[in-house]
Amino acid sequence: MREYPWFDFDQVDFVTSDTHFSHARISELADRPFSTVAEMDAAMIRRWNDVIAPDSVVLHLGDVALGPIEESIALTAHLHGRRFLVPGNHDRVSPATQSKRAVERFAPLYEAAGWEILPEVIEGTRRGYRILASHYPYAGAASPPIATYLIAPAGTTASRYSTGTPTRATMARTGISFTWASTRTTSHLSRSA
Secondary structure (H helix, E strand, O other): OOOOOEEEHHHOOEEEOOOOEOOOOHHHHHOOOOOOHHHHHHHHHHHHHHHOOOOOEEEEOOOOEOOOHHHHHHHHHHOOOEEEEOOOOOOOOOOOOOOHHHHHHHHHHHHHOOEEEOOOEEEEEEOOEEEEEEOOOOOOOOOOOOOOOOOOOOOOOOOOOOOOOOOHHHHHHHOOEEOOOOOOEOOOOEEOO
16 A cells, blocks of 8 residues: 655666755755855756766656755756756645645746655665665654655665665765665765665
8 A cells, every 4th residue: 555656766877965056055965076056057057968868767866956946956967867856845846845835836936947856755676675765764654754864675674864874964975876676875976785
């Protein structure tokens, strides 16, 4: 029985989150190696497009951009790939942190930049494994209905906060990427297995 809106994870080539395009303080807060926001944005777009082909499918698990949203979201139109967004707490299309009116106001900006906005929690399968995905951490069966931050087979608890994974700041610095069913991160977008 499905608890959340269904999503076809088999179509996804790459998964990422917390890019924070145009976030003025993210280099300081997350120890990213950039002197200016413009330098960071240019480097992230270049790195993204070096890895992601125009026909690739990317699932972004939230916090795409901050700063002046009209400018920062428009900047993401330069990113390759078909891009799905599961909103995070910093996305202006997140029903958890924004009013219905705000979501309706900002959704066209995200869509104009090429984002397909999904619900905050989605479920589906990938190669036969049931998957839940959300921006928010998951603490197991006792958690409220905000599912796993990182995609993982049912019965496992894999999130960016799991034991043995780099810290949130480390992952934010690298522009975060995850491989499927793994709690390890890399410094570039990872192709899903």
